Amino acid sequence: MEKNVEISVLCQLYGKLLTKKQYEFIDDYYNNDLSLSEIAENNNITRQAVRDIIKKGEKKLFEYEEKLQFMKRMLKQEKRIEKALAELTKIQKDYSDKEIANVLENVKKELNCLV
Numbered sequence: 001m002e003k004n005v006e007i008s009v010l011c012q013l014y015g016k017l018l019t020k021k022q023y024e025f026i027d028d029y030y031n032n033d034l035s036l037s038e039i040a041e042n043n044n045i046t047r048q049a050v051r052d053i054i055k056k057g058e059k060k061l062f063e064y065e066e067k068l069q070f071m072k073r074m075l076k077q078e079k080r081i082e083k084a085l086a087e088l089t090k091i092q093k094d095y096s097d098k099e100i101a102n103v104l105e106n107v108k109k110e111l112n113c114l115v
Contacts, residue, residue, distance in 0.1 A: 004030055006071075010061040013070050022057030029054055081111050 001009075008030045015023045021043075028034040028042075029050075036054075040047045065071050085108055092104045 001075075007058055007061060009071055010065055013074075014061050014064040014068075017064060018057050018060055021053055022060065025050055025054050026057045026061075078115055081115050085111050085115075 007026065011018075011023070011026050011030065015027070018026070025039055028039050029036070034042075036047045036050045040050045043050070088104050088108050088111075092101055092108075
């Protein structure tokens with residue numbers, strides 16, 4: 001997974017555990033596509049201070065993930081759901097019974113909501 005996407009996902013999962021500034025700066029930098037200079041200017045601090053706050057926040061996010069592993073479990077669950085959906089689609093194509101097709105379609109809809 002690309003680092004920017006990974007940090008963005010980690011921020012969604014653990015962002016509330018960061019300090020307010022860490023969360024805001026990481027969100028601005030990774031999700032709102034602001035540069036370090038823009039964040040610094042908006043907060044009347046130096047670019048280096050913004051970078052330090054972001055780096056400390058990133059370190060915390062990775063520490064939380066290492067201990068709690070929510071993202072790892074979430075990605076594993078998504079893969080399993082996708083595999084189940086593929087199997088259901090295969091069954092649906094192989095059988096022409098309308099009742100079975102309807103049940104499988106309902107199960108697929110429910111699984112799609114989880115992904």
